[in-house]
Amino acid sequence: MIHNKETIPEQPAPKGTIGPIAWLRSNLFNGPINSLFTLLGLYVLYLLVVPTVQWAFIDADWVGSSREDCSRVGACWVFINARFSQFIYGLYPSEEYWRANIVFAMFFTLIAWMAIPRLPFKRWVAIFALIAFPVVAFVLLYGGYFDLPRVSTNRWGGLMLTLLLASVGMIGALPIGIVLALGRRSSMPIVKSFCIIFIEFWRGVPLITILFMASVMLPLFLPSGMGVDRLVRALIGLTLFQSAYMAEVIRGGLQAIPKGQEEAAAALGMTYWKRMGLIIMPQALKMMIPGIVNTFISLFKDTTLVMIIGLFDLLGIVQAALSDSRWLGFSLEGYVFAAFMFWIFCFSMSRYSQYLERKLNTGHKQ
Amino acid sequence: MTQAATNASDLMVEMHNVNKWFGDFHVLRDIYLEVKRGERIVVCGPSGSGKSTLIRCINHLEEHQKGDITVGGVALTQDVKRIEQIRRSVGMVFQHFNLFPHLSVLENCCIAPMWVQKKPRKEAEALAMEYLERVRIAEQATKYPGQLSGGQQQRVAIARSLCMHPDVMLFDEPTSALDPEMIKEVLDVMVELIHSLGNKAAVDKFVIMGLA
Numbered sequence: 241m242i243h244n245k246e247t248i249p250e251q252p253a254p255k256g257t258i259g260p261i262a263w264l265r266s267n268l269f270n271g272p273i274n275s276l277f278t279l280l281g282l283y284v285l286y287l288l289v290v291p292t293v294q295w296a297f298i299d300a301d302w303v304g305s306s307r308e309d310c311s312r313v314g315a316c317w318v319f320i321n322a323r324f325s326q327f328i329y330g331l332y333p334s335e336e337y338w339r340a341n342i343v344f345a346m347f348f349t350l351i352a353w354m355a356i357p358r359l360p361f362k363r364w365v366a367i368f369a370l371i372a373f374p375v376v377a378f379v380l381l382y383g384g385y386f387d388l389p390r391v392s393t394n395r396w397g398g399l400m401l402t403l404l405l406a407s408v409g410m411i412g413a414l415p416i417g418i419v420l421a422l423g424r425r426s427s428m429p430i431v432k433s434f435c436i437i438f439i440e441f442w443r444g445v446p447l448i449t450i451l452f453m454a455s456v457m458l459p460l461f462l463p464s465g466m467g468v469d470r471l472v473r474a475l476i477g478l479t480l481f482q483s484a485y486m487a488e489v490i491r492g493g494l495q496a497i498p499k500g501q502e503e504a505a506a507a508l509g510m511t512y513w514k515r516m517g518l519i520i521m522p523q524a525l526k527m528m529i530p531g532i533v534n535t536f537i538s539l540f541k542d543t544t545l546v547m548i549i550g551l552f553d554l555l556g557i558v559q560a561a562l563s564d565s566r567w568l569g570f571s572l573e574g575y576v577f578a579a580f581m582f583w584i585f586c587f588s589m590s591r592y593s594q595y596l597e598r599k600l601n602t603g604h605k606q
Numbered sequence: 607m608t609q610a611a612t613n614a615s616d617l618m619v620e621m622h623n624v625n626k627w628f629g630d631f632h633v634l635r636d637i638y639l640e641v642k643r644g645e646r647i648v649v650c651g652p653s654g655s656g657k658s659t660l661i662r663c664i665n666h667l668e669e670h671q672k673g674d675i676t677v678g679g680v681a682l683t684q685d686v687k688r689i690e691q692i693r694r695s696v697g698m699v700f701q702h703f704n705l706f707p708h709l710s711v712l713e714n715c716c717i718a719p720m721w722v723q724k725k726p727r728k729e730a731e732a733l734a735m736e737y738l739e740r741v742r743i744a745e746q747a748t749k750y751p752g753q754l755s756g757g758q759q760q761r762v763a764i765a766r767s768l769c770m771h772p773d774v775m776l777f778d779e780p781t782s783a784l785d786p787e788m789i790k791e792v793l794d795v796m797v798e799l800i801h802s803l804g805n806k807a808a809v810d811k812f813v814i815m816g817l818a
Contacts, residue, residue, distance in 0.1 A: 503667050504704035504763075508718035508770060509694035511686075518717060523708050 296576075307567060319570040320577050323561045327577070330397015330552050339380045339388065340400055346373060347403065355592060357599075370411070393471040397552035399581065401471075405478060405543040405553065406585075410536050412479035417486025422516060424491055435487070442484035447545050450477045455549035474546045482539045489531040493524035526600050533593035537586045554578055616642050617676075618774050619664060624673035626659060633659050634670065641774075646800060661776050665689075665696045678773050694722060697767030701779040703759040705751035705766070711738065712747040715766045723770070730769070737765040741795045757788030761795050768799075 256262050269275040299314025302321070310316035320327070329340050350369045353359050381400075384390040396404070423435035442450070454473040462468065497520055505515040525532070547556035558574045561567060619641040626634040633656040641647055649657045662668040663675060666682055666689045675682040677692045706714050715734035719725045725733070738744040741761040743754075751759055760780060767775060780796070781789040 498702075498704075500700060500702055500704035501706065504698075504700060504706070506667065507665055507693055507696070507698040507700075508766070509690050509722045510718065511690060514721055518721060519706055523706075526708065 307570075315573050315576070316570055317573065319561075319567050319573050323567075326398060326561065327554060327557055327581075328399045330401055330557055331395040332391060332397070332400070333389075333395065336383075336389065336391060339383070339391075343377045343380050344400070346376070347407075393469050394551075396471065398557045399554045401546075401551060402540075402543050402554040405475065405546060406536075406540045408475050409478045409482055409539045409543070412475075413482040413486045413535070413539065414532070416479065416483035417490050418521065420483060420487035421490040421494060424487065425494060439484045439487050442481050443488070445481075447478070447481050447542055448548055450481055451545055451549050453477075470549060471551060474549060474551060478539070478543065478546075482535060482542070485535050485538075486532065489528055489535055490524060492531065493528035494520065496527055497523050526597075529593050529597050529600070533589055537589055540586055540589070541582060554581060618643055618645075618678055620674070620676040621663075622674045624663065624670050624675060626656075626663065626668065626670045626672075628659075634663070637673070643773075658778055661698075661778050664774070664776060665693050665698060667698075694770060695773045696776060697770055697772035697774070698776040698778065699760070699763050699767055699780045701783050703751070703756070703763045703783075705759055705763055707751050710748055710750055711743070711754070711762050714751065714762060715769045718766070719769050734765070734769055737768045738762070740768075740799070741765045755788060756784045757791045760784065760788075760792045764792075764795060764799070 256265075268278040295314050297314075299311070300317055301310045301314065302317050304310065304318040305322060307316070307318070309318050325334065325337070329337055332340055350365065350373060353365050354362065354369070359365075379385050380388070381396065382391060382393070420435050420439055423431045424439065426432045426435070451474055454477040455470060458468065458473060501519055501523065502515055505519040510518065543553055544555040546553055547559070552560060555578045558578045562571050562574050617640050619639065621637050621639040624634055624637040624639075625632070637660060639660075649660065651657050659668055663670045664677060664682075678695050680688060680692055682688065682692055705711075706717070709717060712731060712734055715738065716727070716730040719730040719733060720727060735744055735747065738747055741764055743758055743761050743765070746754060746758060746762075751762065754762065764780075777796070781792050784792060
């Protein structure tokens with residue numbers, strides 16, 4: 241056996257195995273067929289990107305006030321500019337925009353506060369966001385108190401309405417989903433069958449049907465004169481619909497936790513709710529972050545369906561603006577704008593979930 | 607046998623005519639077992655003979671269908687409150703450790719004293735460190751279970767049970783999932799534990815049941 245007491249000194253990697261050229265060679269030009277595909281791919285990319293950039297930026301018109309200011313060669317962002325406040329606030333009276341602005345500012349501040357790890361008092365901010373903020377937001381937006389003129393919910397719209405529907409839906413669907421998922425695994429037959437029937441009913445019906453029934457059929461069953469606000473009905477329908485999906489996602493996570501975890505918690509004398517709250521749920525929710533965020537994203541996009549019952553969310557208000565006779569023919573710009581806004585929010589959620597997954601990863605499953 | 611040893615209040619675990627079926631399969635047939643304070647018992651038998659089932663009936667992880675089980679003077683019934691009362695005084699170590707992977711070693715040991723016994727965090731942590739010291743793993747307190755070897759995990763699991771100050775300790779095949787080198791470190795800790803706990807007056811009411 242040969243012994244070498246000295247540590248062998250570090251040597252540079254062989255030429256052509258590191259650096260950008262080597263990367264290109266191994267990833268893009270690895271053999272003649274792959275080189276061909278790379279070139280073909282670049283050509284297709286060129287065909288797609290150049291006209292898009294040309295249309296959306298270079299030939300586009302940005303400033304102006306009417307359709308005459310648009311050359312019609314590229315995109316006419318004048319249309320978006322002119323209608324921007326409507327896209328954000330819907331038909332909310334413009335002299336009351338400041339109220340919506342305060343709510344927007346609080347909303348984004350709270351989200352940022354919860355998302356940025358360095359900021360302190362997370363628990364109090366969360367309590368404020370879940371309990372005080374909804375009340376403050378409602379008083380500000382709806383009015384009727386403190387000399388604020390009342391703005392009925394059928395004037396709410398645009399991005400404001402989309403965010404409202406989405407956040408109420410998410411905050412409602414997660415806890416209801418958790419309870420339903422636990423109930424479906426319960427050993428109590430009544431609880432279990434109630435949860436199964438609930439989940440299977442709401443999952444088996446299209447959301448459009450639910451919204452339509454909530455808006456058209458519900459009033460038939462209610463005593464006359466007792467009207468439930470259309471927005472409230474949409475919120476209830478959306479939340480219950482998504483909570484059924486959420487329940488199944490969370491049940492998947494619960495299924496993946498080994499039985500020994502609950503046994504160990506039980507052997508330590510924990511009650512059912514402590515076993516679930518301290519041991520099982522934290523693990524299941526962590527494991528299910530991708531599924532939960534996936535449900536959140538689909539919920540966010542499903543909010544557009546409220547247009548079926550005459551609520552004007554972001555997409556609805558864009559569509560309404562398209563039928564304005566002064567701005568006929570700008571549907572492409574309108575839809576691109578709406579798509580972009582939705583994409584921003586969904587993409588942020590997706591990135592945040594990836595960050596959470598990394599942060600909560602204690603590695604090493606058992 | 608002294609008079610005190612036969613005193614009924616000294617019996618920590620009593621099983622009288624315990625029967626259990628898994629479906630049609632009659633696993634435990636008329637089990638009669640009495641374990642006194644300070645006694646150490648090892649249950650042996652071929653695989654599938656119901657050793658684990660027997661031990662798991664004591665803290666109601668398995669339900670027996672006939673007969674009476676009394677632990678520390680408390681009769682085991684269907685009543686959830688009673689079951690939880692018994693489980694608080696019975697520690698259990700599992701074959702596959704069953705540490706909580708989302709909690710650090712220290713948190714694994716603190717969570718039950720804090721949430722079940724309502725001890726303040728400081729006290730629970732001091733207690734946990736004391737027992738982690740005793741199983742010789744205190745330096746790993748901030749790590750997560752997934753970062754430890756099997757033998758280390760099992761020693762943490764022992765410390766976690768001891769933090770509840772149980773009257774009875776159940777070891778369900780504590781070393782059968784371990785490599786030979788690790789079996790030794792776990793057994794050493796267990797032997798040491800039995801001696802050190804046995805020497806203390808306050809804990810001589812301690813029962814250890816184990817499966818080899």
